[in-house]
Amino acid sequence: MHAIDFDVIQRSLPFLWKGLQFSVQLTVTAMIGGIILGTLLAMMRLSSFKLLYLPATAYVNGIRSIPLVLVIFWFYFMVPLILQAVTRAPSPVHVGPEKSALITFILFQAAYYSEIMRAGIQSVSRGQVSAAYALGLTYFQSMAQVILPQAFRNMIPILLTQTIVLFQDTSLVYVLSITDLLGAAVKTAQRDGRLVEMYVFVALIYFVLSYALSELVKRLQTRVAVIR
Amino acid sequence: MNYNWNWKIFWEPVAAGNGVYWEWMVSGLAWTLSTGLLAWVIALLIGVVIGVIRTTPLIWAVRLGNAWVELFRNIPLLVQMFLWYFVLPEVLPFGLGTMMKQMDPPWASFAPAVLCLGFYTSARVAEQVKAGIQSLPRGQTLAGTALGLTMVQTYRYVTLPMAFRIVIPPFTSEFMNIIKNSSVALTIGLLELTQRASDMSEYTFQTFEAFTAATTLYIMVTLIVVYGMRQLEKKVQVPGFIGTGGQGGGR
């Protein structure tokens, strides 16, 4: 075994920091986009119109049965062509790897968030829905003002847990050679031939961040539970 | 972009080497399944033990179990893959590390992939087992003790048989996760389904056909597993008890 070189970590800190910023940015954007789209999907799946729930169910189940790596590849190669078809541009629309990753994660995570939001919507008692309708609220009004706020609040801990999973999953953008936290570590490790130091260090960063987040979620869980 | 669809590509011979392309996909699927299955065995063995000891009154055992779960749950799978493949052989005492590295391909990627996936999933299995046991009414354990059973006997004859039935649905989804997660092993050179699709795309430039085939195969595996687990669930259900008779009732 060769000598441990702590210097390489110090030298690469600014680069790792840049990578971490991208990872966090990707996580947060995908979380927001995923929850919004996921909520829409959940509403579609709970609707009684076949035209709404069939495609939504197919989408959610389909996405959930294939690996994220495969989805990343799919979207990387397909998104420019889809955008071209949608916008009727003369040539494929240029999408950088970062944007492609962002689109992929929003669409992929939406399937998972939608399952959580579906359970959340179902956790609101039927009486409340009936009460909202009785008050003369339309479907969208009762959703927006009565059901979703409660569903969302009940599900906050689970949504956040899913976000921790999402944060860890963002490391897979490595397959596109993107400089996220892991990508930065790999590039430095390979250039300087210092795999052991860099990989252990990056594992430590992921661990500390995910662990801290999950402890926060646990605290939040007890607080939310008390309020309920 | 001029994309020429060519579904016949799967029957064309591989550009360098032997066989035709559909055989690549089948061999990729075989590696995906064998990695997933073997890792699942490891995950079950370790996960059940860790999950059970976290519900015992033994404080040191609970702490050990908690530490295990937190360790494997809070590091991304891909990073863990790298740790098993790149880091472990370097820090092991000399002979062992070299042995790990000089295993013949594909075993040199297969072994770390299976271990990594197994350990990673064991933490998640442990969580499900613990939740399953804790969801049982406390009266059951107390009844066991009242009957004069030891702690081990209570687990063996009372708690675990019930908990096992409760965890079948979450285990189904964990098993699906392990199959899907095995694709991460492509980063350490395992020629599993996703890698094969990506290889085929590089060799033939028929990206869409290759990825469509892989996607279809993954979906088929899901269908088969979900169906199989439903049958198992029906077969072992204890009439009139919690956790039986279908999940939730969403449909």
Next chain:
Amino acid sequence: MKRFVSLIVALTACAAFISPASAADTLKKIKDSGTITIGHRDASIPFSYLDDKQKPIGYSMDLCMKLVDAMKAELKLPNLKVVLNPVTSQTRIPLIANGSIDMECGSTTNSVERQKQVSFLNTTFITGTKLLVKKSSHVKSYKDLKGKAVVVTNGTTNERAIKELDAKENLGMKFIPSKDHAESFLSVDSGRAVAFPMDDILLAGLINNSKNPGEFEIVGAFLSHDPYAIMISKDDPAFKKFGDGVINGLMKSGEINKIYSKWFESPIPPKGNNLKFPMSDGLKEAIAHPNDKGA
């Protein structure tokens, strides 16, 4: 079951939507958007690789920047924005084909097979497959690799060449796939693989950049002939003509010799090593008579 059927139907509909479009017009696209996207590599030393500040540099990058400069003048776009997009051996061709990148400046072999999907400018470097081994392994030729572990970078012409040889000569080599050259090199360095077949110039670059250059050597006869060129999208005669014009100009004026010696015969970042790799006769010939013949 029904939902999966509907999924398949949806996917097929999606696929049918993406039907072949008209020929590409990259120059018009660049003019309209004011941006050009260049694909670059992480570790193709000294063609296209990252320096200490993680900025892509190299011989191919310099040539591409000449193209960009010419484009600024031609299209009257002094503020042309250059977007750099990292690519791997596996992603480069799909990314050119789907229009994600406008040109790839790396170390890509112009092969007849690839010409079905993409197009190449005139050849700017000539190399071929050799083997990188550790001196201590005593491997001298391909025959010595019988039954041994060999690492290949996914999606390279070298991968094909060695696999074809393996099948033809029945050597029973055991292949380890890897994502990029740096990773392949590390496989040999760490003892996972005995040999790494790759273009000899890239091997020279990797050795040069390693911790212990003295431990490695390049052996074997040339297994393939690999002319490198800048890769662009297929069926785009205007862009091809423009690009070739710029490259031919560099060759005629002799400017390419200066760029060549900057990267192959002078100290290069990040470590300031000198590859000492004089221009081959093949490349001199290709500069005297510019061409885009594929291998």
